Amino acid sequence: xxxxxxxxxxxxxxxxxxxxxxxxxxxxxxxxxxxxxxxxxxxxxxxxxxxxxxxxxxxxxxxxxxxxxxxxxxxxxxxxxxxxxxxxxxxxxxxxxxxxxxxxxxxxxxxxxxxxxxxxxxxxxxxxxxxxxxxxxxxxxxxxxxxxxxxxxxxxxxxxxxxxxxxxxxxxxxxxxxxxxxxxxxxxxxxxxxxxxxxxxxxxxxxxxxxxxxxxxxxxxxxxxxxxxxxxxxxxxxxxxxxxxxxxxxxxxxxxxxxxxxxxxxxxxxxxxxxxxxxxxxxxxxxxxxxxxxxxxxxxxxxxxxxxxxxxxxxxxxxxxxxxxxxxxxxxxxxxxxxxxxxxxxxxxxxxxxxxxxxxxxxx
Numbered sequence: 001x002x003x004x005x006x007x008x009x010x011x012x013x014x015x016x017x018x019x020x021x022x023x024x025x026x027x028x029x030x031x032x033x034x035x036x037x038x039x040x041x042x043x044x045x046x047x048x049x050x051x052x053x054x055x056x057x058x059x060x061x062x063x064x065x066x067x068x069x070x071x072x073x074x075x076x077x078x079x080x081x082x083x084x085x086x087x088x089x090x091x092x093x094x095x096x097x098x099x100x101x102x103x104x105x106x107x108x109x110x111x112x113x114x115x116x117x118x119x120x121x122x123x124x125x126x127x128x129x130x131x132x133x134x135x136x137x138x139x140x141x142x143x144x145x146x147x148x149x150x151x152x153x154x155x156x157x158x159x160x161x162x163x164x165x166x167x168x169x170x171x172x173x174x175x176x177x178x179x180x181x182x183x184x185x186x187x188x189x190x191x192x193x194x195x196x197x198x199x200x201x202x203x204x205x206x207x208x209x210x211x212x213x214x215x216x217x218x219x220x221x222x223x224x225x226x227x228x229x230x231x232x233x234x235x236x237x238x239x240x241x242x243x244x245x246x247x248x249x250x251x252x253x254x255x256x257x258x259x260x261x262x263x264x265x266x267x268x269x270x271x272x273x274x275x276x277x278x279x280x281x282x283x284x285x286x287x288x289x290x291x292x293x294x295x296x297x298x299x300x301x302x303x304x305x306x307x308x309x310x311x312x313x314x315x316x317x318x319x320x321x322x323x324x325x326x327x328x329x330x331x332x333x334x335x336x337x338x339x340x341x342x343x344x345x346x347x348x349x350x351x352x353x354x355x356x357x358x359x360x361x362x363x364x
Contacts, residue, residue, distance in 0.1 A: 003088065008101040010079075015071040015109065019060070022067055026059045027052055047131070054128035058249065061121045064113060068106060068287045069318045072294030073311055075102065080298065096358060099295050106291045110284025118280060119252035126250050149174070153236050158183045160232075164197070171241035172199040179204070179232055189215050192232065199238065203231045248276035256280075271339065275332040278343030279325075286325065286347035292354035293318050296361065321350040 034048040034055075060067075079085045079098075088098050149171070151162040160181045164174035174197045183189040194209035209227045212220040251259050256277050263270040297314035298307075325346035332342025 003098070004101040006101075007075075007079075007098055008105050011071065011075045011102040011105050012109075014075045014078075015067065015105070018067050018071045018074065022063065023056065023060055026063075027056050030055050030059065051128060051131060054124045054131070057117065057121045058125045058128075061113065061117055061249075064283075065286060065290050065318070065322055068109070069290040069294045069314065072102060072106075072291040073298050073314055076295050076298040077307065077311070085299065099292070099299065099358070102291050102295070103288050106287045107284050110287040113287075114253060114280050114283050119254065122250055122252040125247075129250070151236070151241070153234055158189065162197075172238050173197070177206070179206075183215070187214075189213070191220075192230075194230075197232075199234065199236060199241075202234060204234050206230050206232065248273045253277065253280050271335055272333045274339045275329055275342055278332075278339050279329060282343045282347050285344075285351065289321065289347045289350035289354060290318055292351055292358065293321070296354045296357035299358070299361070321346060324349075 031048065031052045034051050038048060038051075076085075085098065149164045149167050151164075151171070153160050153162070158181055160179055162174070163178045163180075165176035167174050175195065177194050177197045179190070179192040179194075179197075180188055181190040191212045191214070192206065192209055194206035196208075197204045197206045199205075206227075207229055209230050211225045211227060211230065213223055214220055216223050248256070251273070256273060260270045260273050260277070263273065294314050297310040297317075328337060328342040328346050331337040332339050
């Protein structure tokens, strides 16, 4: 038990060191990128620092597997060079048992990252997009709540809020829809209810619509007009609506199942978010696979110039598994693979492959 605690503490300290180095590098690079991106915008240096701090957690979260394998390689190279692994074997402990403590630490780090860091990344990335959009003059036009789908558009008549019970996959066909237009310097000026609305080039085409005006002297109901078809000008495009969803990473994992339910109830495809949910749940096991890959090439006693080759092979294999994982996620998002298979197959396959290499190196 004392040996396991020693290896666990060594690995955790090594992980924190690698994490700190990458965090500083990413903050510096991101600050340079923010200076370039908002050079023409009315943004002060304090705004750019805030954007950098908000964007850094997302970048660290994305490269967490890389940090994990580098920490594993650094740990086992240090143990091999100091002959601590040789002493461990001489004491009757196999190298596989020495790997147990780093694997537990990697699992706990993965669980903590998904349970704690994921909501932090979701909040900071959402705030980053909001601040960046405000500096660029853009804003999200779509949100999905328990009461249905909500859109917002701006025209010469003023701002218009759109609520729909459901929509098609790209949000261009709405059903049971309500348009409420607000005048620039006053309150609501117009309300239109319709059975459906289709987004065309520059306008919504409504069917079976009822139009109320609030700026006339007569009561709105008395002046209401029923129309079989009508058009309402719009500045929205299908790309704007699709882009307003953002990425699944902007939603905390604790809220993601409910969001998926609302998304499906509104008529949109939630495949992308389902795949992301499974990938996040599988993240701790993927980090464990990174540790096993790093150990499989560096846990043996290093001889001469083979150390660099072993490290390079470990990193190349890790990048290959990472690429396969991203490729499987793309296939899952496109519906060509089941969501669970796309998320769980790469980490489990990587663990099996690295375990096979470890057993071959230890037992021949």
